[in-house]
Amino acid sequence: MLNNLKTHQAISYLADLQCSGCGSMYSAAEVHTFCPDCQSPLMANYDLSTARRYVDRDEIHSRLKGMWRWREVLPVLETQNMIALGEGDTPLLPLPRVGKSLGLTRLFVKDESSNPTGSFKARGLSAAVSKAKELGIRKVIIPTAGNAGGAMAAYAARADMRAMIYMPKDTPNANIMESRIAGAEVILVDGIISDAAGMAGETARREGWFDVSTFKEPYRVEGKKIMGYELAENFNWELPDVIIYPTGGGTGLVGMWKAFEELEQLGWLDNAKRPRMVSVQAEGCAPVVKAFEKKASFCDFWTDAKTIASGLRVPKSFADSLILKCLYESDGTAVAVSDASITETQKELARAEGIFAAPEGAATLAALKALVQQNWLQPDERVVIFNTGSGLKYLD
């Protein structure tokens, strides 16, 4: 059931929030975190049947570039609350030389490194900080493996909000510096992101900070889902055959899958065939791969997580069951790659194509190679790998 049904053209068609676990409904006009009954992420619903009547996909194409040109399917109701730094509309680049070496004729990279703060975390934090501002929140807190903290600090600064960040002490220096220079309070933690999450959660409860941890509020995934809308537009309102995504918390994977569902309901796709979704993780932290191989519906906590790809050092995502559901429903798969292969493909992408990818991004090429070897792909399929950030952020 949708509240707030719109009967006219609107800035946003946001309707309400729904628990992804038990289906309970929550008002989108109030501050919510995750479902108090079943501890699952909340997802935003839009009144898409009305949007379908009033919003023209080709008009969106002619707007000023950036994520917020999709405002009708983003959660912010007033334009003055959209905190933007130029996120989104990243290039979809063909990879002719790498493709040729793998026998693939239609290989692309969605290169997210040109986002503000150098990673695709900007998309999610732009949406979450904007909506928090609209709801009257003044203090945001986050546990992070690095890039989410830097992005939150930047958007909080621009929104004139206070920011507190818990990071493992081995987080890349760039993340610590970009956060501090934007005025965020940074606390370095002995441990990994799950340890940081515990401490951030406690401070949030004690001091009244709003926790924007992955999937513990409903709106970061809304920003990330726009990658799915952009891909649909890039492929002329069809979807690619395969999407290969480096999975930590899984915001982008779950978000794009949500976008494809919305695009179908909006009637914007000319061909309803959905991509096969591939989750890439590091051998030293592969809870999704392990669960997928067991056909499980949730992940076990991965102890002793270790990998150079800090964004993949997530021992258990809060949205583990949603990630797995997307892999099963899409007929996709999950692949673990070694740190050595990541270092190798990072060089290859830079030398053959001129792209200095983050280790997480390079991991998707390492996974693609394994899939080609298993004949999991046809040579003429449209394959998109994701470079989620810039390699420049990992120099110490």
Ligand SMILES: *Cc1c(COP(=O)(O)O)cnc(C)c1O
């Ligand atoms: C956070 C991060 C990831 C993982 O993204 P999720 O959407 O949380 O799975 C991948 N790559 C980089 C560079 C990141 O910062």
Ligand SMILES: [Zn+2]
């Ligand atoms: Zn619930």
